Amino acid sequence: MKIGLVGLPNSGKSTVFNALTRGNAATAAYSSGALEVHTLVVDVPDERVDTLVDMYRPKKITPAKVEYSDIGGLRGDAAQGIAISGEQLGQIATNDALIHVVRTFEDANVAHPLENIDPQRDIDTLDTEFLLSDLSKIENRMPKLAGNLSKGKSLPSYEVEKKEFDLLTRLKETLENGIPLRDVELTEEEEKILRGFQFLSQKPMMILLNMGDEGYPDAKKISYPHQNAVVSQIRGRLEMDIINLDDEDARMFMEEYGISQLSLNRIIHESYQLLSRMVFFTAGETEVHAWEAPLNATALTCAGLIHSDLERGFIRAEVVSFEDLSAAGSEAAAKSAGTWRLEGKKYVAQDGDVLLIRFNV
Ligand SMILES: Nc1nc2c(ncn2[C@@H]2O[C@H](COP(=O)(O)OP(=O)(O)OP(=O)(O)O)[C@@H](O)[C@H]2O)c(=O)[nH]1
Ligand SMILES: [Mg+2]
Structure with a gap:
């Protein structure tokens, strides 16, 4: 399972990436604006694997894995808006699901590219970029299909291309109405036709509010009423600090801030639900192996x-x-x-x- 962390500059992507992966990607109060991707593969924590290991005492243990990528380098300001390069869009498209890290924390030392804190606006801003990217993929493809179809039904590929053309026409309209493709009900055949496009607004999406140490009182007001989507929260910087402490200090810190469980396990669990995945096991004396499978x-x-x-x-x-x-x-x-x-x-x-x-x- 490949999950891409996306978000406006300075929203805390690298901070959250570190909190989720125990990584040490550089974080900074100023965005460099250069495309930089950090990738780490994390074992899915699962107590069931531990139980099976106790039972079988295998030579090898293979937990399920999640790959996180922190895709940095978006640019922009209030005057110009947010810009995403083609290269960045390409990086984002390779993931199975996206986590949009949305800044809700106030901090005068960390500039917000759109100047003030407004999470709902930031969500819409990135969504619009994804919609436009999908729209341009469709607009690039349609003239070629239209050209072929104009040659008439004798064309061997006519039926197949007509199906694709009609589907893209429908999706174009959806996008023009500001609706992400994940909200469109598709048949298995249609899914197959679309696979190669890697549409961004079709990817399952977790809106992850980066809350600041003290939390964000208006978190409940944030709405994201879409299919294959979920709104979740993390106190990114706090959790990044905690994973770097030894066990005893971490425990005290968590108690002080009322954190019962670190987000890294919870977010993986939520990602499995978001992506409709499950785990099955194979177990024996040679190996205990956790496998990720579709529900x-x-x-x-x-x-x-x-x-x-x-x-x-x-x-x-x-x-x-x-x-x-x-x-x-x-x-x-x-x-x-x-x-x-x-x-x-x-x-x-x-x-x-x-x-x-x-x-x-
Ligand atoms: N006050 C506060 N600062 C935070 C929090 N999370 C991140 N920061 C700070 O915000 C700044 C930006 O964080 P990064 O994680 O580097 O943000 P990013 O989204 O990776 O930024 P780019 O890669 O430049 O787009 C850093 O100085 C962080 O320490 C938070 O919860 N509270
Ligand atoms: Mg970063």
Whole structure:
């Protein structure tokens, strides 16, 4: 899962990136304006993996991973507005989901490119840039399609290109009405047609309010009424400071500020929901492995994520839920309790399932 952190200059992207990854990207009160991307891969913390490791004592442990990228270097001011280069848009487009870090903290020492603190405006500002970028991709593509279609139905690709043309016409209208593409209901076929475009306003979006040490009283007023979107919060600088402390100091600090859990775990969890993903496990003495899969993936899809041979030669899946396995205490106990079962390739896997794929190639 690849998540891109985006946001206006000085909103606290690098600060939040550090808080989420225990990283040490440079943060500064003045934006350099140069494109700079920091990327780190983080293990998804999961107590279930620890339990399975206790049970199987494997040689190798592979947790699920999340890749965060801090995409800096947006420029702008109140007079000119915010500008995003083509290169930056390209970087943003490679992610599965976006976290828009929105500044809500007041600090006279940190300049806001649009001068005052107005989170709702900042949200709209970046959204507009994404809409315009998507619109220009569509406007670049449509004349070529129109040209081909004008040659008539005898063209072998006529049907396919007509479908694409009609879909783009519909999406163009949506964007012109200021609606992001994530709000458009699409069929599986339409999703496929659009995949190559990597539209920015189609990506699942977390609005992450960067709250300042004392919080932001108006946070509840921020609205983002879109599909595949969520509004969340973080006290970025405070959390970045805490992850750099030793355990004892961190505990005291968190108590003082009333923080029960650091955001790095919570944000990953929220990202999984946002992206409709789940985790299943394979477990044995060789390896305990947590796999990321789409929600409602079938046993066959899960097999394919592990290895294409397992998908090709799929016979059956042995399945036990994590809860049943850990309650039983061992494979053997789960088998005699009858919770360890056999399923076919259409079985819809559940979050936390432990799978053993039987296959033959
Ligand atoms: N007061 C306060 N300052 C913060 C907070 N979060 C970040 N900052 C400060 O704001 C400044 C900008 O933070 P960065 O994380 O560098 O912001 P950025 O979005 O990465 O900036 P660019 O990469 O230049 O676009 C730094 O001086 C941070 O220390 C916060 O919660 N409160
Ligand atoms: Mg930065």
